[in-house]
Amino acid sequence: MEFVFNSEYQVREVQAAPYASSLIEGHRDFGYSLETALADIVDNSITAGASEIRITAITSSDTPHIAIVDNGSGMAESELVEAMRLGAKNPTHTRLRKDLGRFGLGMKSASFSQCRQLTVISRKDGDDTCAIWDLDHVALKNDWSLTIIGNPTKLTHYPLLTSNGTAIIWEKLDRLLGDASPPQGKSIEHANAELVKAERHLCQVFHRFLQGSKPRISLYLNKRKLRPLDPLCSDHPATQKDPEEIIPLSKGNVRIRCHTLPHHRKMDSEYWDELAGPEGHVKSQGLYIYREDRLIIAGGWLGLTRQTELTKLCRIAIDIPNTMDTDWKIDVKKASAQLPPQVRERLKRIIERFVGTSKRTYSARGKKLVDEDLHPLWNRVQANGQISFKPNLEHPVFSSYANQLPDNLKDGFYRCIRLVGSGLPIDTLHTELVGNPEAVVSAEAETEDLRDLVNSLAETLLQNGVSTDAISNIMQANPYLRDNWETVTDLLLEFLGKK
Ligand SMILES: Nc1ncnc2c1ncn2[C@@H]1O[C@H](COP(=O)(O)OP(=O)(O)OP(=O)(O)O)[C@@H](O)[C@H]1O
Ligand SMILES: [Mg+2]
Known part of the structure; x- marks a missing residue:
């Protein structure tokens, strides 16, 4: 319903502007971490056409700070004042292609999530300009007046800018380093761990800008040039x-x-x-x-x-x-x-x-690995909706050994082998495979055990009319023999040499 200003409703308007002190504090908690906050600032540098972006994090000095410096287009004073405004741009407006921004908020909310003092120094066409949001100052005055530094050349961080571009400086890093000044012990360790995480994040988030024979940007963290980390592994021939x-x-x-x-x-x-x-x-x-x-x-x-x-x-x-x-x-x-x-x-x-x-x-x-192997050591048995693995008692290595045993020991031998099969630690295997599958490997083969296996297998195959040339191919189908292929080849040559 639209209210009309008539006497019947007694409609009037009062000013209910937000309190600067509380609203600006609220902008600290958009859920940024150090890594997402840094990425948001790098977004702005890329949109501003920067080809080089340098992040420096000084966490263990008396004046800890993080600076993000780019060689992009830079801003004139009027542009900088607009940029410092919360909601600098309307999210519904169409952006240029390749513009990474949307809300007109990122630079401020990302910075405030990490620090209480945001200084921006920018140089455009050789002219320097500088503005500061200091949350303590805003809280004290409870208004939105931005501090402008008329002559930034005297600022400690001024030398960070060496060409046209923008330097974003975060000081009073209370979120990262706590309130103690100078920071020490655990908070420095914590900050360093966060920086390690941030490095990986930046390498991945901007990998398309960092890769190729002519990368679109060079990105540095504490003087280290970041390498692209392509999560799709696109350049690997086996992808x-x-x-x-x-x-x-x-x-x-x-x-x-x-x-x-x-x-x-x-x-x-x-x-x-x-x-x-x-x-x-x-x-x-x-x-x-x-x-x-x-x-x-x-x-x-x-x-x-x-x-x-x-x-x-x-x-x-x-x-x-x-x-x-x-x-x-x-x-x-x-x-x-x-x-x-x-x-x-x-x-x-x-x-x-x-x-x-x-x-x-x-x-x-x-x-396939189990079924295609002509003489598997293990059989995969599927019955009543369940799958189990049993040692293949008919495998030549078992039967040829059993044949050398007196009758009264044969049963005992087969019982031992069956016991090994039913005692397979399925639950442990499952846990290990879920937790760290690449680390689960077959136990290293003893040469003498391999010799028994190769000899008995080769003997059986020859008895079944398999040619000597084909034996090697058949053996390769066995994953266990394949994993030990070098030794197996030697043993097979030795066996065939004696024939
Ligand atoms: N490094 C920079 N170089 C030049 N201009 C910048 C730079 N950083 C910010 N700006 C200007 O400040 C404006 C506000 O930046 P901010 O990150 O707050 O919002 P945004 O990028 O427009 O949108 P979003 O909230 O989605 O990030 C930008 O639109 C841009 O015009
Ligand atoms: Mg932005």
């Missing part, structure tokens, strides 16, 4: 990339591409761990959503399917333009999004197909 699928929508195209990471044996273990990240591969599978090439969601299926061990190598890249921000409900931190209904349905079908294939490949692979 499987499905063809791109496009969902055309009224506000632009959504591009989807399914990636299957290489099996851990096909890649350097350090790289494998780096890709797994602190949460591991199972938790890192899922959707990787890029907004204008900047990663905003890293992993998880947004409720479309479950994260399972069998699908841990599945990662799907989704590219969206900044024209769809409202449909995807992008938040200020650029760290969360929701799937629009039209995308959700289509994506659900893509995921079902993709993870379905992956699950089938894995299960088939496991089964």
